[in-house]
Amino acid sequence: MPSSTVEDYIKRLYHEEQRAPGTLVPMGRLAEAMNVVPGTVTTMIKALADSGLVYYEPRAGVRLTDGGRKLALHVLRRHRLVELFLVQTLGFNWSEVHDEAERLEHTISDKVLDKIDAFLGFPKADPHGSPIPCAKGIIAHEPTQTLTSCVVGERYRIARVLDNDAQFLQFAERNGLVPEAHITVISKDDYADALVVSCHSRNAPCTLGSSAAARIFVAPALLQ
Amino acid sequence: MPSSTVEDYIKRLYHEEQRAPGTLVPMGRLAEAMNVVPGTVTTMIKALADSGLVYYEPRAGVRLTDGGRKLALHVLRRHRLVELFLVQTLGFNWSEVHDEAERLEHTISDKVLDKIDAFLGFPKADPHGSPIPCAKGIIAHEPTQTLTSCVVGERYRIARVLDNDAQFLQFAERNGLVPEAHITVISKDDYADALVVSCHSRNAPCTLGSSAAARIFVAPALLQ
DNA sequence: AGGCGCATTTTGACCAGTCAAAAAGAAAGA
């Protein structure tokens, strides 16, 4: 059984890989993501490489092996099912559940996980729109286009909102920026580093800085 | 925040104290309960004494302080609410949930715990009949009489079945020996170390050895 | 009182995970 520390490294590494697919993740980046000093990462990654979860190229970086990816998706599945469960069944707000899930994802057994999955009706996505990997470790395509690269005037559908900042999630909810909402970018100002987005079924448009806009992923609008 | 190891020591100590109220728990007994060697317990108990959770008398034994008891009851509350939740909401059998709860009890936050408590309607007891401490750390009186000390021929109500052995729980369930069931001890044979118990609302009586009988706690029968 | 047996404590060691700080590589500029 991998320790919860190991699971955390693997999960982080998965996330960092997503941000720049096909490249090795540098140790420094992983250290920052894990909130430890670089030396600690070097030590840990060597151990993970020995146990076959990652491919490690000294002084270049690190990448998940197939086994590592499988573990990452398993952790992600637990995380996202727990998040949805907390929101759907226990009535939590979507901004509160990330930290809770961060701890619970390491202690939920497969047996409990399967019961939760069935109880929720085998859901496809968590409350933030992130796809839930299935038990076999297959995950739906995660959208890659964010608000920052939207064409002004086009209609889009919000697919996913990054969940690691509770404050931002509260802001997003207040402004109707939630999965499945349809929106249009009204204007974009590259110099001010900001854009104005109008949420269909809302009156007041709202303004986002680019780092906030980058947290919102979009997909093509549904017809009509 | 106490580590989950600390919580485990405190919880075990609470259980051992229950078995012989008012006396110091010897280190050896705690070592056995925790499944570690005695030296480990000595080290750990010294640390717990330093942090004020236990009173430690060298070479005599150890006992919870008020602070320690409060923590123990908090852990117990988590354990029992989780057990009930797993049975009631996720459809687990009462024999499966002990081990799951054993891990989850250390990662459930107060926030989640309160939600579960409300979701279940502020229950008073877990699926095995053990009382659930309230949020303030007050626990209902746990019954002390077991099947072994029942008067032959008298009617009793099963109050609680110890939950630490899944096999036994399955056996108990098969024979109707569950909380709130009314039973009568039909005969007792001290030399054979066994007794025969008849379960009201069942046809066939069943035979229990004394160590099994000691796992079943009874209370006065409800009137007719 | 003297010694025996048993529970307990001490000692030294280990593993996982971490940090601080020194050492080593690599890349890039002059």
Place this chain on the structure above:
DNA sequence: TCTTTCTTTTTGACTGGTCAAAATGCGCCT
């Protein structure tokens, strides 16, 4: 090519929790 700078690795140390085995203390029996 030489030097500077930045990242990465190494080294030594520490914490929490554990074990094995030796040392200690206590009660009890004769």
